[in-house]
Amino acid sequence: MSRTSTSSAVTGRSGRGRRAVAVLLGAAAVAALTTITAPAAVAAPEPPGGSWDHIYSAPGVRVYVVEHGDYISVCDTAANGHGAVVQVRATTIWPYDYQMTALAGNGTCSSHRASDGARYDLDEVGIDLEFDGDGGEWGGSGYFLNDR
Numbered sequence: 001m002s003r004t005s006t007s008s009a010v011t012g013r014s015g016r017g018r019r020a021v022a023v024l025l026g027a028a029a030v031a032a033l034t035t036i037t038a039p040a041a042v043a044a045p046e047p048p049g050g051s052w053d054h055i056y057s058a059p060g061v062r063v064y065v066v067e068h069g070d071y072i073s074v075c076d077t078a079a080n081g082h083g084a085v086v087q088v089r090a091t092t093i094w095p096y097d098y099q100m101t102a103l104a105g106n107g108t109c110s111s112h113r114a115s116d117g118a119r120y121d122l123d124e125v126g127i128d129l130e131f132d133g134d135g136g137e138w139g140g141s142g143y144f145l146n147d148r
Contacts, residue, residue: 058132061086061139070114071112074086075102075107075109076102076109078133085102098120124147
């Protein structure tokens with residue numbers, strides 16, 4: 001009994017079709033993975049408020065100051081397992097007026113202003129700031145004349 005096969009022509013086309021589909025699926029998978037794993041540009045967090053008189057930075061921390069209203073904000077700028085902390089001290093007070101920490105992780109901020117209570121209503125004198133964002137010694141310091 002002689003067998004005749006007509007599948008060779010079909011198989012050839014079918015094989016080419018499968019390869020084309022496989023190539024397209026592979027290219028789509030690579031494109032999808034590239035899109036998913038591509039690093040996103042992330043700006044340093046900025047607390048709501050607007051115009052800042054002073055901005056201070058150190059690794060993992062950024063401190064924002066508006067003199068009028070004694071508005072001070074500390075922001076965590078690194079996903080490093082440490083919160084960002086600032087100590088605020090009028091040059092006439094020791095050890096410091098207050099300390100605040102942004103503990104919730106990268107991109108979070110903590111803020112106080114004079115209207116939050118007497119301890120946050122800073123004297124109209126020089127103000128020292130000590131801040132850190134990587135869990136080590138104080139990573140940065142700043143000074144401003146609180147004259148508004």
